[in-house]
Amino acid sequence: MSRIFGIDLGTTNSLIAAMEDGAPRVIAVGGSNRALLPSVVAIAPDGAITVGERAIEMEPHLTVERDGRVSAVGFASGEYGAVIRSVKRYMGLGGDEIAPEDRARYTFADLSGPVVRFQIGTRVFTPSQISAEILRALKDGAERALRAAGKEEKVERVVITVPAYFNDGQRQATKDAGRLAGLEVVRLVNEPTAASLAYGLNKRAAGNVAVFDFGGGTFDISILSIKEGIFEVLATNGDTHLGGDDIDRVIVDWLLAELPDARKLDRHVWNSARMAAENAKKRLTDVAETPVVVELPGHSIRKHLTRDALDQMAEPFLARTLKRCELAIADAKLTPAGIDAVVLVGGSTRMPLVRRRVAAMFHKEPLCLIDPDQIVALGAAVQASVLMGMQGDMLLLDVVPLSLGIETMGGVMERLIHRNTTIPTSVGEGFTTAVDNQTHVDIHVLQGERELAKDCRSLARFKLGPIQPQPAGVPRIEVTFLIDANGILNVNARDERTGREHSVDVKPSYGLTDDEIERMLEEAIDLGEQDLEERLLISYRNDAEQILGALRKQLGEFGALVDGSERARMDEVVERLEAARTGTDRELIAKLVEELNEVTTPFAKRIMDAAIKLALEKKSVEELS
């Protein structure tokens, strides 16, 4: 059976990893050492799809031309195609749950349905379909990287991580994305738990560990007990709409405060400001103050941001994360002193403010032993190898983050499975009829912590029946609610008297039905041939770009090592490749990449020799002195 890979499908960045010689390693899907794939998807008016760095370039923004003019580039949402980022924030949401500010950012089709749908040209995309494109790019990139390393291997079976606090609908949407990308999702694993596996893999770690995961779009806190290879989650809490994105938005508001509202909402202006804001935020991790500049046509915004001011903007969000920590610690029946280690995960934990406040809350310096960008993907690879039976005694016991129940008389939520219950778990509940000869019983399943059904999230409705006509209260139907190891609900029902299994027709309140997914898959198969061609083309174009970029850099540094006739030959191939790269003949691109490789091989060898000579000279100088 094929190897299982681990995928971190992040709000901002996505990665794929696998075990190599007993250690988890990320795979450089973006070529030379680039493992982070930005979770950005561009869909061109003709339906062509681009994912990652190159999609960012297509995002509508403002750019300063050589002559100093500022012009708008990229395509805006709607009839001209669109660039979608942070699609994870929309996973599992219903149309009515879209915030007004999001409506300014993208064009949505019909917002009354149970699934958000992006309108792009004449086509409509659900968040699961967009996420599927990210998954496909990871799959293709990984297969390409493996091939380059001499390994012909397909990515077919995967573990995908999700925020621990994702509800049933959000998990289901993630699984759907995997299916739409043609992957078998062997397991969904919670991100902080995955991180704990990477953290505890070789240490024979023991004790209580808190994982603080503050990423681009989501926040999770999980508290685990690690003992003899068993990683048991005691409690988890979080917020699926709380992350670095929110801090960026506040900085943007400050940056654009003086602009009239209509200008602020302009997608080119807003995106440019967002980029400037995020960059400034990141710089302030290392410096105490920084200029922030947004060039607009006609004038430019020039402001100054200090780390103190940034901290003030970030503080309300940080306060929310700490509140969640308190709740999780209490649910774990621990105190901060009872927690032996705090592990930081996610890009936003690079902020000094976050580190300071986390240290104060837990009375200890948090650990950041593994790259916070990679730890979740590495942990997913560890879980993948557990699932392949290759990690001996190691076992993960995770929990369900939100209580599950049903609506009872008077609109009250009756809890059947409490939050932080270890999964898989099941509970049986008996149902009967309320009036004579009733043939169906309606059941409304809810998820959440509030008392009233209307304040909880509707998960699904289903109808039990047909029931044989009998006096009220006589039929006895036992319904089993089972939450599997992915944290996803399964329901089945049995007639107590006849012992017959009832079919349960579950209608999810949000998300796609099985039929809809089937239909999308069929459409995808129709487009399959073309998609494959297109993906291959893109991958060859990327190769071309890489070799051209590398050559440009080398000629800049070591141009003296090339003589005139050699240079002329190179330039000639470069020119042909540059031209081919914008076309659609992938065979030609592949051939020219090969040719350029040949022409430049002697040059590459000379660079190598020169570097060695330089190193030797340096060494002998050192030895002399």
Added chain:
Amino acid sequence: MIECPSCGRRQEPLLTCADCGSPLAAPLGCFAALGLPRKLAIDLGALERRYHELSRKIHPDRFASSAAPVRDASLRATATLTRSYRTLRDPVARGLYWLELNGEKLAENNKRVPPDLAELVFEVQEQLAEMHDAPADSDAARELAAQVVARRGQLQTAMDANVAELERNFVKCDQRPDEKMLTLQLKPILSSIAYLRTLIRDVDRAVENSKAA
């Protein structure tokens, strides 16, 4: 009788197949699931070790590449094991389960105030009512919240005493398993605990709300 989805052997319901060790989707009680004798006094350390050991054998992570019926049996067996462990781990849940096994249960709406705690309970309820009426975010509300938090400590102490009493009775029940009277004596203790637990939860909610406001 139940059939093993892995080797096909028919056998009495167990957590794992007696022949091949594969998980079985058998309907099992809490003690049977963990392979323990029906005894109320339980060493929690040993219980946890047992739970971990069995989880290692039957958890779905161990059967990710198995055939669908085996995967399904593993899922159901693990759900049963987990539920059983959670029930037995908590003395109160264990006591309630014991009543159920003996055909007993607490009254649906447990409204009986534990007699020895009547005064404390009355005071706390009085305070909760006042908190409810006090204007949000006022000094009066904060003052009341502080008082209620102090009382919460007393409620918790009473709760701990009741749990200790419960565990002493567990030992007695185990010593004389045929005495139905002993099981019935668990009822008033469990009923006090259930009452206190609801009240403590109400206090926590009220304090939480006063902060949120």
